[in-house]
Amino acid sequence: MTARRQERPLTTSELAEPRVPRRREVIPEATVARLPLYLRALHALADDATQTISSEALAEAAGVNSAKLRKDLSHLGSYGTRGVGYDVQHLISQISRELGLSRRCSVVLVGVGNLGRALAGYGGFASRGLGIDALLDADRALTGEQIAGLTVRHVDDLAEVVVPGSIGVIATPASAAQTVCDQLVRAGVTSILNFAPTVLTVPAHVDLRKVDLSIELQILSFHEHRKSLAEGVTA
Amino acid sequence: MTARRQERPLTTSELAEPRVPRRREVIPEATVARLPLYLRALHALADDATQTISSEALAEAAGVNSAKLRKDLSHLGSYGTRGVGYDVQHLISQISRELGLSRRCSVVLVGVGNLGRALAGYGGFASRGLGIDALLDADRALTGEQIAGLTVRHVDDLAEVVVPGSIGVIATPASAAQTVCDQLVRAGVTSILNFAPTVLTVPAHVDLRKVDLSIELQILSFHEHRKSLAEGVTA
DNA sequence: ACGCGCTTGTGAACGCGCGCACAAAGTCAG
DNA sequence: CTGACTTTGTGCGCGCGTTCACAAGCGCGT
Numbered sequence: 220m221t222a223r224r225q226e227r228p229l230t231t232s233e234l235a236e237p238r239v240p241r242r243r244e245v246i247p248e249a250t251v252a253r254l255p256l257y258l259r260a261l262h263a264l265a266d267d268a269t270q271t272i273s274s275e276a277l278a279e280a281a282g283v284n285s286a287k288l289r290k291d292l293s294h295l296g297s298y299g300t301r302g303v304g305y306d307v308q309h310l311i312s313q314i315s316r317e318l319g320l321s322r323r324c325s326v327v328l329v330g331v332g333n334l335g336r337a338l339a340g341y342g343g344f345a346s347r348g349l350g351i352d353a354l355l356d357a358d359r360a361l362t363g364e365q366i367a368g369l370t371v372r373h374v375d376d377l378a379e380v381v382v383p384g385s386i387g388v389i390a391t392p393a394s395a396a397q398t399v400c401d402q403l404v405r406a407g408v409t410s411i412l413n414f415a416p417t418v419l420t421v422p423a424h425v426d427l428r429k430v431d432l433s434i435e436l437q438i439l440s441f442h443e444h445r446k447s448l449a450e451g452v453t454a
Numbered sequence: 455m456t457a458r459r460q461e462r463p464l465t466t467s468e469l470a471e472p473r474v475p476r477r478r479e480v481i482p483e484a485t486v487a488r489l490p491l492y493l494r495a496l497h498a499l500a501d502d503a504t505q506t507i508s509s510e511a512l513a514e515a516a517g518v519n520s521a522k523l524r525k526d527l528s529h530l531g532s533y534g535t536r537g538v539g540y541d542v543q544h545l546i547s548q549i550s551r552e553l554g555l556s557r558r559c560s561v562v563l564v565g566v567g568n569l570g571r572a573l574a575g576y577g578g579f580a581s582r583g584l585g586i587d588a589l590l591d592a593d594r595a596l597t598g599e600q601i602a603g604l605t606v607r608h609v610d611d612l613a614e615v616v617v618p619g620s621i622g623v624i625a626t627p628a629s630a631a632q633t634v635c636d637q638l639v640r641a642g643v644t645s646i647l648n649f650a651p652t653v654l655t656v657p658a659h660v661d662l663r664k665v666d667l668s669i670e671l672q673i674l675s676f677h678e679h680r681k682s683l684a685e686g687v688t689a
Numbered sequence: 690a691c692g693c694g695c696t697t698g699t700g701a702a703c704g705c706g707c708g709c710a711c712a713a714a715g716t717c718a719g
Numbered sequence: 720c721t722g723a724c725t726t727t728g729t730g731c732g733c734g735c736g737t738t739c740a741c742a743a744g745c746g747c748g749t
Contacts, residue, residue: 485736
């Protein structure tokens with residue numbers, strides 16, 4: 220009767236116990252990356268007062284394959300109803316809980332340049348559940364400035380605004396990114412989102428993700444280049 | 455002797471012809487996504503007047519595995535020298551050529567809100583080779599405004615600024631994204647980078663990439679949430 | 690000239706993720 | 720209650736990408 224990890228076979232006898240709200244199953248990274256997509260689509264549906272939704276329709280709205288969607292949802296154990304579909308509200312709360320969006324978690328943004336301001340003002344930055352709580356910058360000239368309802372503080376005050384579970388966002392120039400990153404780590408931040416075009420080094424226990432605007436553009440440039448080559452060959 | 459597509463086996467007899475500067479090999483998508491990384495690291499090395507670099511060192515600088523880097527580079531046929539490494543300048547030109555950065559290609563940005571301004575001002579948006587050429591917005595109040603050295607034009611003038619090979623960047627609110635996307639496609643754009651948090655639909659011949667700022671944050675939130683759960687269990 | 694050591698290029702194995710296709714399970718009408 | 724229809728959950732095969740490990744090559748010192 221102990222809550223052991225679910226095995227592959229998944230016999231009917233195991234399913235016979237539906238009162239296991241917390242299955243500590245490992246969720247594939249690829250699935251995690253899609254959950255926010257589903258969540259957004261679900262919120263849109265909820266706004267339209269939709270009660271239930273089939274995997275087919277939700278997959279369409281999220282722009283993914285329906286089988287993939289079902290497999291993704293099965294990972295977090297939120298069962299739909301066969302012949303009917305998924306309950307929109309229930310699914311929203313399931314995914315929100317899994318993503319840790321239920322309890323609002325703190326986000327601190329360092330670097331109030333062009334990009335930083337854009338992120339701060341990104342109204343639906345993270346539509347529901349996430350939102351920036353603190354703005355910091357190394358430039359003392361910016362300290363005290365009001366942006367998007369927040370007062371810019373100096374980066375040296377980092378330790379004061381960071382709470383356990385805070386997520387750090389780096390929107391500084393590349394030259395300052397590693398320094399800021401180190402400061403964040405020292406302040407106890409274990410999840411960092413980096414917008415600066417640099418490779419950052421962090422301790423093993425820190426999660427680091429990066430968004431590189433220029434790389435995306437270069438990838439498109441590659442494909443565009445390829446197309447023009449193909450045309451040249453065809454012509 | 456005709457330039458046919460490279461086949462899987464890739465026998466030694468094929469390699470016996472080294473005078474084929476253009477091998478029309480298919481480059482894996484994952485490799486393409488890393489080329490900009492290598493390029494950036496190489497530019498940094500070139501600025502330090504470094505002549506040659508080993509795969510080990512370059513991999514370190516780019517934050518990837520060295521075997522992966524070697525395999526990536528082998529795809530585009532730019533051979534290094536065994537026992538020495540890769541020639542920095544040569545590699546830069548190889549990668550730049552492959553990415554289509556040699557001839558400057560046009561980028562048009564639609565949506566001059568917070569994010570659009572940030573992108574326009576993103577000095578090293580795409581450090582070398584790429585840069586935004588036109589700013590457009592649906593708000594006539596913004597028309598004529600000077601941002602980052604460019605004059606904002608109305609989105610209806612789209613057809614006038616798009617040239618064959620142009621890349622479109624959507625930085626509008628989600629509600630306007632699909633409309634703008636359709637306009638871009640109609641104007642002949644076949645590569646689009648979408649920053650709006652929406653699923654866009656495009657014809658099959660159009661390449662669409664998306665950057666979703668809030669999704670990245672939610673992924674981090676998930677991991678942070680997981681950590682706190684793990685601690686809870688441990689404690 | 691010749692071997693020694695360094696570095697590249699790649700064969701092969703492994704693991705992950707995707708998508709098909711189908712059985713299980715539920716709903717609804719009569 | 721029964722049977723037909725709908726939709727979920729998932730077993731399975733496939734292809735891509737990553738990594739190890741090593742043979743092939745190249746320069747350099749002697």
